[in-house]
Amino acid sequence: MRTAAFSRCVSYTLLVTAFFIGFFNRFAPATFAAPIGETLGLGAAALGGLAAMHFWVYTLMQVPAGLIVDRFGIRGPAAIGTLLTGIGALVLGMTGSYAVALSGPCLVGLGMSLVFVAMMKNNAIWFDGRRFGVVTGVTLLIGTFGSIMSEAPARLLLALTDWRTVFVALGLGTIAMACLILLFWRPPACAEGGRRPVRGTPHRSVWRDVAGSRQLWLVLLAISGTNGTFYAFAGLWGTSLLSDGYGLSGASASWILTLAWLPYGFGSLIFGHLSDWMQARKQLIWLSSLLNAAAWFWLLLVPGGGFAGGLMCFLALGLSSGAQVVVSFAAVKESVHEDLTGSAIAFVNMGVFLATAVVQTTYGWMVALGASDLAAAYRMALWLPAGLSLAGFAAALGVRETYPARPAA
Template sequence: MNVRAQQMLGYALLSIAFFIGFFHRFAPATFAQPIARTFDVGSTALGGLASMHFWVYTLMQIPAGMIVDRYGIRTPASVGTALVGVGAAFLALAPSFAFAMCGPALVGFGMSIVFASVMKNNAIWFTGKRFGFVTGCTLLIAALGSIASEAPAALLLKISPWQPIFLVLSTLSIVLAVLIGFFWRPPPTGRFGQVAVGTNKEQTGSLASMRSVIRRPQIWLIMLAISGTSGTFYAFAGLWGTPLLTHSFGFERDTAALVMTLSLLPYGFGSLFVGQLSDKLRTRKAFIIAASGVSVLSWVWLLFADGNTPVAAWVCFVLLGLSSAQVVVSFAAVKEGVPADSTGTALSLVNMGVFLTTAVVQFGYGWLVASAASSQTLAGDVYRVALWLPAAISIAGLIGALKVVETIPRQSIQHSPKTSSQSAK
């Protein structure tokens, strides 16, 4: 098999794993009611089940990045994909709600490794000029997985119980894990101007590398900015968007699911093009600030809007999806601000913040809704009152975005005295 074929086959296998993982990530929005009926649980418990994926995924981000930086991609990616499959089976076959909680936890564990593997694969197999475009394609594929978990999955539920759907996904994941183990290969050393993965274990994936990453203020600012956009959007696209639209804005359930599906389209296709546009306009910071500003305006409008404006609510969620495409530019800025052998660790650290935010919002919003309901707030207002949580986080993200340092041209980052000294560590 020639180098080009190896490159595309490896990318395709990892991208399919990413697609399946994003289906699981956003599936609770569609499967919430049947899962709640199966286990006879309320909104707080359901929020806990959905957020379990994100808690474990978040806690595993730095370890997963270090594992991939140190040991390469093939074995970690194969094991991570297999864990996703096992987690899906756990949820589908769970005899009790407590047992069911293990399913999303295993999926989150596996997806943390898959994410680090996918991003590291893109960094070592594709040159800097192609990284933004390839990352955009990858996130488009992920968004298609999210879209499949919304309206298409709702159609599947009309002809099948939810458990067989998850068992099919489990089988596909395990087969895919075997294929990754057999067919993924690293690029020839130096072929794409990158350090070969796992060839310098004393330098890559080490505690010293992690310390070098966490000492960079830029990494934390980008994490805060993405948390305010993607972190809050994921929480609603993955669980609470449909209940909010049905309870507070008068949507029918199928229409609300369709709106959430449509909100993922600008996220996916925006991811494909925003990286290229950022490259062409020679700026990362402007895109990060603009996306954060759109997110703030959308959440604030939803918080204070009249419930009799469903069209405007639909527009807000489409804009929230579009603002989340910022993640491509942000990942490019992270890659440009760290040494090549720390890419996996840096990207995983930033991603950790995003999904920590998602987990907090999913659980916290459910708790706030339950608390508002118990205090006898009007049923239509319960979901609106709790929106102060994502609104506040998005404002904090905008503050972080304003302080992000521009990373184009890359030379300005590489040759600054502070960064040079850190890179030498």
């Protein structure tokens, strides 16, 4: 038992460290956009494409990543994914052209799709339903700290060194972490002295069981309405909305976006534990969607709140997104056979990042149409995230309760 507990701790620590690094990598290109653009001679459109590349690749790779992890296990895919993430950081840090720079976030998106599914599958096999929610909450909290580190703290690094050094050091450290995962990650059966478990093989009807599940589609729509819209603004449009749309200073807008990650991370932890303690998933999923929709419509319909109003709304968006994502992943785990956990979580997560990419692109197009009055355009385009969030709330009302686990036949 002591050996199993030690192996569980080591395995979790290795993967959650890679997860933390991945969250930093996800948002760092946007944070360092100005010096990257100056060095490579890039305009706003090119920088937007560079920041969005990760999300598009990550979205497209979610279902394949789930199938790979379910088929080949956790250690190999996690190590390869972490290695690709490190190589992507190195490529971006050493690039001399835009075409090569694009391959950096592309590799990071490819690698992190494997790391994410492996992390969630690790939690599913090492922790039972009574602790899955709180453990996943801790995982997302740690990942959130990676996002926070990529914001204001990362900007402070530019006073000490240049952006290339940051990405090269990040890449080398990530590659070292890939080696540690390959050497020291262990599954439960090996830690307990049993035989190595046969690698999971998804059921032949995986698409019928996953993509054909009404429950998973409802969860996907709910979480896309909360996390998909929040990521789109926390990762790209939030600062511009608050500064150009609501007249806040760039510094104030940046602090609001940084602070919004705190309730996201701590909300994941607190509500993951609360969901396990209440033995309930559905109520927290639809309540989170309701709070998220209310925050978007407040931003849309009640302008002029200044710093306090913007901070209140983005804190609510962060809290509702963090609270819902951990409970949603628990509901997904409890809705399918254990052999399909990786594929099911990846399928739902795909919806989140597809929504993020679509909102980022469409919101920019909507703002461009109203360029004659930029402030009004930023505010009116909020009908997009508000409408998507409301649709997510409607879907959340149809999600069935899953605790204790009652997967569909």
